[in-house]
Amino acid sequence: MIIPLPDLLNNTERTKIMSLVEGAAFEDGKKTAGWHARMVKNNEQMCDCPQLKEINQILMQALQRNELFNIATHPHVVRPFLISRCKDGGYYGTHVDNSLMFGERVSRTDISMTVFLTAPETYEGGELVTENMARERRFKLPAGAAVCYPSTTLHRVEPVTSGERIVACTWVQSRVRSAEQREILFDMDSARRSLFNREGKSREFDLLTKAHANLLRRWAEL
Structure with missing residues (x-):
């Protein structure tokens, strides 16, 4: 399940983030890549700093x-964000994200997330491409928008040829x-919210809410 988040950041937040990025140092992105991903990673990442x-x-x-992020992902651990920069032909070739990530705590990677900070018209190339058996999907979203996608998928970032x-x-x-279970829960939650908005609290809404709650109770890991 791939979930775009159209307006994750408002203009004030994005402007503040970009002002912080402008004054920061960057380093070779290979530093945080797995041994095989280093072979196809050609980008820069913001250094650890205030x-x-x-x-x-x-x-x-x-x-x-x-709300959309929370009902789609049921987050237990959200890793600290990395800031990635591609320019002058920079790219990140086809790879799959590490299944476990380390640091202050070890966590499993179920969902990967990219938040777009620069406007798409300011650079050429740079599309995020996710792969599955049926087709590829390409994302180059407006500044402040984000996309969540399964960490199990092969994906890449196309070369940035200008900007x-x-x-x-x-x-x-x-x-x-x-x-699969997250998708079932998301569909049920979306359906019950739509029903509530259309008809208010009803018997059908209560039954959907009961089913959703009981499935989450069965499947959730604490």
Whole structure:
């Protein structure tokens, strides 16, 4: 299940983040890549610094208030964001994200997330491409928008041939490990909310809410 988040950041938040990015140092992105991903990674990442901590605070607050993100992912652990920059032909070739990530705590990666910080018309190339057996999907979203996609998928970032592409990336360990179960819960939650908006609290709404709650109770990992 791939979930775009159209307005994760408001203009004030995005402007603040970009001002913090402008004053920060960057380093070779290979530093955080797995041994095989280093072979295809050609980007820069923001160094660990006070600006990065402030950016993380802004992004985490945005996630906490975003209803779509929370009902789609059931977040248990959200990793600290990385700020990635591609320019002068920079890219990130086809790879799959590490299944486990380390640091202050170990977490499983169920869902990958990219937050677009630069406007798409300011750079050429740089599309995020996700692969599955049926087709590829390409994303080059407006500044402040984000996309969540399964960490199990192969994906890549196309070369940036002019301008620069700056994004924030993170990974989520969900309380519901199974992507299929998360999709069922998301569909049920979406249906019951739509029903409530159309008809108010009804017998049908109560039954859907009961089923959703009991499935989440069965599948959630605490």
